[in-house]
Amino acid sequence: MYNFDEKVDRKNTSSVKWDGMKAVFGKNELLPMWVADMDFPPPSEVLETMKQRVDHGVFGYTIIGDTTSKAIINWVSKRHGWDINPSWLMYSHGVVPSIGMAIRAFTEVGDKVMLQSPVYTPFFNMIESNMREVINSPLVLKNGRYEIDFTDFEEKLKSGVKLFLLCSPHNPAGRVWSKEELTKIAELCREYGVIIASDEIHADIVSPPYKHIPICTLDPSYSDFIITFMAPSKTFNLAGLQSSFIVVQNVEMRKKLQDIQKKEGFHTLNTFGIIAMEAAYQYGEKWLEDALDYIKDNIKILKEGIENYLPELKVIEPEGTYLVWVDCRATGLDDKEIRQRLLEKAGLAVNFGNSYGQGGEGFIRINTACPRSIIEEGIERLKLAFQ
Numbered sequence: 527m528y529n530f531d532e533k534v535d536r537k538n539t540s541s542v543k544w545d546g547m548k549a550v551f552g553k554n555e556l557l558p559m560w561v562a563d564m565d566f567p568p569p570s571e572v573l574e575t576m577k578q579r580v581d582h583g584v585f586g587y588t589i590i591g592d593t594t595s596k597a598i599i600n601w602v603s604k605r606h607g608w609d610i611n612p613s614w615l616m617y618s619h620g621v622v623p624s625i626g627m628a629i630r631a632f633t634e635v636g637d638k639v640m641l642q643s644p645v646y647t648p649f650f651n652m653i654e655s656n657m658r659e660v661i662n663s664p665l666v667l668k669n670g671r672y673e674i675d676f677t678d679f680e681e682k683l684k685s686g687v688k689l690f691l692l693c694s695p696h697n698p699a700g701r702v703w704s705k706e707e708l709t710k711i712a713e714l715c716r717e718y719g720v721i722i723a724s725d726e727i728h729a730d731i732v733s734p735p736y737k738h739i740p741i742c743t744l745d746p747s748y749s750d751f752i753i754t755f756m757a758p759s760k761t762f763n764l765a766g767l768q769s770s771f772i773v774v775q776n777v778e779m780r781k782k783l784q785d786i787q788k789k790e791g792f793h794t795l796n797t798f799g800i801i802a803m804e805a806a807y808q809y810g811e812k813w814l815e816d817a818l819d820y821i822k823d824n825i826k827i828l829k830e831g832i833e834n835y836l837p838e839l840k841v842i843e844p845e846g847t848y849l850v851w852v853d854c855r856a857t858g859l860d861d862k863e864i865r866q867r868l869l870e871k872a873g874l875a876v877n878f879g880n881s882y883g884q885g886g887e888g889f890i891r892i893n894t895a896c897p898r899s900i901i902e903e904g905i906e907r908l909k910l911a912f913q
């Protein structure tokens with residue numbers, strides 16, 4: 527078993543999380559618990575595969591072969607009970623680029639694209655930078671758990687929304703949507719002719735009793751208006767290798783996305799992205815189970831630390847993802863003060879809730895995919911900031 531307690535020094539590796547703090551927060555001397563990547567190396571088989579490829583030494587153009595699609599298909603079938611046909615698979619350098627492609631493929635400039643805030647910031651950016659209109663159906667926090675206000679959801683769809691960006695599991699709300707919720711989402715979108723682009727990048731970061739359900743699997747007819755984004759990047763900490771895939775069953779929708787890729791000159795992934803993705807899906811299951819257990823304990827320790835020492839902070843317990851969303855509103859501090867205390871007083875870099883849209887104000891997001899010692903230091907720094 528990999529020793530997740532081991533601290534790998536990531537400084538001076540061009541890591542966004544460790545070396546990119548100066549650009550965002552003004553200094554690098556902070557404990558980084560922000561950007562959603564892990565501080566762990568991927569499964570050893572992935573490293574071994576990459577080393578062997580380096581030793582081979584020639585890095586010309588690379589195709590994405592059957593062995594790669596087979597590894598993806600087996601993984602999604604085993605973990606999520608979804609039998610994907612190889613012809614439904616498309617590849618992309620990332621889920622955010624895929625979101626951009628879907629916006630361009632299925633909507634026109636000025637069209638309405640819906641999301642559910644507080645949500646992963648690039649959802650907003652991709653809609654706005656593609657000159658579409660953001661329609662927000664905010665999630666509602668009820669008894670410490672986020673829910674969908676389906677009355678509002680339907681009202682917004684009715685207003686002429688063309689595309690809905692579903693985040694499933696949801697970052698940062700931590701929800702793993704239930705079968706009932708997903709069915710309701712799909713049925714309403716079908717009723718109002720809205721395409722769903724389902725970002726399922728966090729699909730694998732879910733532990734029992736929760737279970738991720740790919741929305742497209744709920745009914746065979748859903749594939750006529752739903753496309754799904756998945757990737758090994760969150761699951762196996764491979765974000766720097768930029769490989770992801772899109773599942774598009776409907777031929778016309780696939781053609782539209784392929785046209786966009788053609789215009790962009792996209793034809794393949796990076797050699798290392800391909801082989802790492804394949805090895806991870808093929809050999810990484812045990813590593814993932816161990817990582818999930820470790821992260822589950824990290825979340826528990828962080829939650830207990832906050833409950834014991836900082837009763838004004840409320841942890842929104844995540845059902846999925848390794849990101850913990852913390853409600854700091856009872857401190858009475860505004861976002862500027864929260865930021866100032868964390869960065870200046872405590873030296874702790876987190877993601878600040880106001881960048882996630884309406885409903886994010888007064889919250890922070892803490893990344894727990896790190897060695898236990900960082901969680902412990904993070905708790906100390908939270909105490910320093912808020913006590």
Ligand SMILES: Cc1ncc(COP(=O)(O)O)c(C=O)c1O
Pocket residue numbers: 562619620621622623646693697725727757759765770
């Ligand atoms: C919901 C969600 N989608 C997409 C991404 C990033 O995707 P990629 O790096 O493949 O562009 C993240 C990263 O945090 C995320 O949380």
